[in-house]
Amino acid sequence: MFVLGLTGSIGMGKSTTAAMFRAEGIKVHDADAVVHSLYRGAAAPAIEAAFPGAMRDGAVDRSRLGACVFDDPSALRRLEAIIHPMVAASRDVFLAEATKSGERLVVLDVPLLFETGIDRMVDAVVLVSAPETVQKERASARPGMTPQRLAAILAKQIPDAEKRARAHFIIDTSSGFAAAERQVRGILRALAGAADKAKSRSEI
Numbered sequence: 202m203f204v205l206g207l208t209g210s211i212g213m214g215k216s217t218t219a220a221m222f223r224a225e226g227i228k229v230h231d232a233d234a235v236v237h238s239l240y241r242g243a244a245a246p247a248i249e250a251a252f253p254g255a256m257r258d259g260a261v262d263r264s265r266l267g268a269c270v271f272d273d274p275s276a277l278r279r280l281e282a283i284i285h286p287m288v289a290a291s292r293d294v295f296l297a298e299a300t301k302s303g304e305r306l307v308v309l310d311v312p313l314l315f316e317t318g319i320d321r322m323v324d325a326v327v328l329v330s331a332p333e334t335v336q337k338e339r340a341s342a343r344p345g346m347t348p349q350r351l352a353a354i355l356a357k358q359i360p361d362a363e364k365r366a367r368a369h370f371i372i373d374t375s376s377g378f379a380a381a382e383r384q385v386r387g388i389l390r391a392l393a394g395a396a397d398k399a400k401s402r403s404e405i
């Protein structure tokens with residue numbers, strides 16, 4: 202099974218691109234979606250203990266939690282220490298099930314793929330990217346985003362230029378949805394042969 206990592210910094214269009222892989226029939230493990238569901242269940246007690254005030258109505262309130270961690274590096278590290286192992290466990294289950302069901306290629310959608318070293322565990326990396334002006338415009342449109350918050354988040358992510366240098370494929374999302382869909386299909390065509398030959402991913 203060929204394991205394709207999908208990543209991109211804030212506002213680059215990663216979630217939209219992941220949906221395009223899904224539309225092509227590819228199974229996608231979405232790290233953000235796993236985090237969100239953990240916050241509604243399994244991770245809630247640990248978050249409540251570590252970040253009092255980050256809960257609302259029994260579930261983690263992400264905007265409150267974001268306010269606790271994005272300006273405080275040690276708090277973010279404590280949050281990552283709780284959440285990342287749980288996401289890794291979910292990814293292991295996904296990969297085991299996909300191997301069992303005979304998938305030839307799967308996608309791991311991981312916002313912090315390079316930052317967490319997961320790029321070393323996948324067969325190839327697709328970076329979703331756009332010019333900085335487009336990224337900033339999109340990210341600033343997110344509810345609750347301020348220039349200070351955006352600067353703090355960007356400072357925690359590897360610069361896009363370095364990600365570009367390390368990725369195997371780059372999807373530019375600044376030329377519209379149809380252009381990105383064409384790039385997704387192009388990557389899948391390019392990898393069709395490789396997917397047949399890919400080694401077993403049992404070591405992930």
Ligand SMILES: CC(C)(COP(=O)(O)OP(=O)(O)OC[C@H]1O[C@@H](n2cnc3c(N)ncnc32)[C@H](O)[C@@H]1O)[C@@H](O)C(=O)NCCC(=O)NCCS
Nearest residue numbers: 210211212232233236263264266267284288312313354357
């Ligand atoms: C702090 C949280 C609750 C804020 O949630 P919210 O829905 O408001 O924002 P979202 O998750 O979309 O993040 C906004 C941007 O910040 C970036 N970001 C998120 N977590 C981190 C992090 N640990 N380090 C650097 N950048 C991060 C994302 O890549 C994204 O581009 C959330 O980001 C979170 O739980 N982060 C810790 C878990 C984590 O590392 N997730 C990344 C994937 S495993």
Ligand SMILES: Nc1ncnc2c1ncn2[C@@H]1O[C@H](COP(=O)(O)OP(=O)(O)OP(=O)(O)O)[C@@H](O)[C@H]1O
Nearest residue numbers: 210211212213214215216217218339374377378381
């Ligand atoms: N190919 C594209 N063409 C035009 N607009 C796009 C394209 N891809 C994404 N966008 C737009 O960019 C914005 C951000 O997209 P998306 O939510 O997919 O980004 P993301 O990288 O997952 O963001 P974040 O890290 O902030 O959660 C959305 O408004 C989306 O419609």
